[in-house]
Amino acid sequence: MKTPYLRAKRDIAENLYAAHNRALVALARRDPRIVSSYGDYPPGEVGEVFGKEFPDRIIDVGIAEGHLVTSAAGLAGAGLIPFTHCHGIFGVGRAYNQIRQNIAYDQRNAKIVLCNCGVTWGGLGPSHQVVEDIAALRAIPKLTILSPSDAVSCEKATYAAAAHTGPVILRLPSTGDAYPTLYTTDLEYQIGKAVCVREGRDVTILVTGILVADALTVAEELEQTGVSVRVLDMQTIKPLDEAAVLAGARETGALVTVEDGTILGGLGGAVAEITAEQCPVVIRRVGVKDRFGNSGTSVQVKADCEITPPFVRRAVEEVLKAKTQHAK
């Protein structure tokens, strides 16, 4: 069974940043508090489109990620709502303390947009890939982390981030790639809610970000073999939709998590924590193992990191087998 706002086909693809920028410009038109800040790195058209229309509301601090994030807190302290764009790894890696201390601890109304998150952006290699963004950031108290999966959810996440008073991390994928559009614009976006993109009885795949499309492909394939797969798009990493996780565990008895970052403390870790305490079931975590990425196209990198559909399918088959053995 499919969810009502899922498009019938995944036949068009869009760059998430185009959708993000569209929302950002629309927001800025109606709210003078919206400003854009970045460090020599305006993703997509932020610099051109936003900057052309709002030259007085764009702040480029050069290559200085720590200063970028702390000064965004200062902008928020001035009553503005900064959307602060930063490479994922340099935001998480170089400005972790600033995100923690200046953004989260002080509950600044700042939106940190982490670009090129996950391992799939292989164009610049391991120095520019971030496998640990979810693991590192979800440990920070009182931080909202959004992880949209296509252009529609990304546009809605941008609006939701602006409407939410408080710190938000918007976790976006590779700037250079287009990804299949999954949803119709009817999608009801709600922070803290997973979206069930496919109903199923035998197993639940919990997936976040751009790998949702792959998870759906796997679910559709397995349907042909008589396996009923539920797929949950975990659009909010924090607060995680525990109810949806536990319902998946109770109702299907087997879970597979899928992500483009490390499974250590990532979405897989989060789901395992919840179910281990409240509803232990068999689980497999598909994601980057305890390793760094490699250079390559996104297709090559996904294969290299063993997060392509065949690996998801294998994990599903493993949990189904384990579930059957447990039942005996």
Added chain:
Amino acid sequence: MGIETLVKELEAKARKLRREALFVMKEMGIGWLGGSFSSADVVTALVFYRMRHDPHNPQWPERDRLIISKGHSCEIVYAALAEAGYFPREELKTYSHPGARLQTHVNTRTPGIDYSGGSLGLGLSFAVGSAAGAYVHATDANLTAPTRRYPAKYRVYCVVGDGECNEGQVWEAAANGAHYRLDNLTAIIDHNHFQSTGMVEKKMNMLSLAEKFRSFGWEVREIDGNKMSDVVATLDWALTVQGKPQAIIAQTVKGKGIPTYENTNCHFVKITDELIKIGQEALKD
């Protein structure tokens, strides 16, 4: 009020705040004596003379901002804010208690505090963002333009420690503040020459902080930061600077006010009854 009377009043206020700060420290039994006392005159002049602020409306959008980047020097700030009327004096007794608004580093839970310190080297970046934000609000951001049509809505004062100037981000902020011509931003460097475990010149000698800020494009004055007449005059001077942020290198004395502690490494010291006694005697009017 004549300037001499004003200075005398502020000097008396600074002495009182140091006495109050000792009681704040006593609550935890240990205190940031050195840095609180070295910066006491600057904090006094800011809160009771130069800054536009309203203790009854701590979130007034157009208030001048007080950013204590050296967030450990909190006792003197809490004493000043209580004295100014941001919260009752009795609340000073809750300092360092779990759940209290007065945490052991300056903290936005406290009315009158705009920035939570503790992680060193970050405050000046926050101040740059806040100062830039004041111009964005004035709808004439054009932050790098040589002239602006509208004045900023408020000024930002940032008290920076000399030890924390080891942190690279201080200089990212310095470059950005000058690049954006933030003349509504004044940094006061509390140059007391000691950091946590020794003299700043022996830990990592940053050589001349004045030359550094000047080379980054700031207007710089070097003053005796424990001489109230100098502090007042230099804060007045800062208002007259256009198109550049200002750095006031305040040469101060660690532990200023209690002679037996002055210029010693009294960064974080045990607050004994004996110290309180000596302190109250040294700081009496």
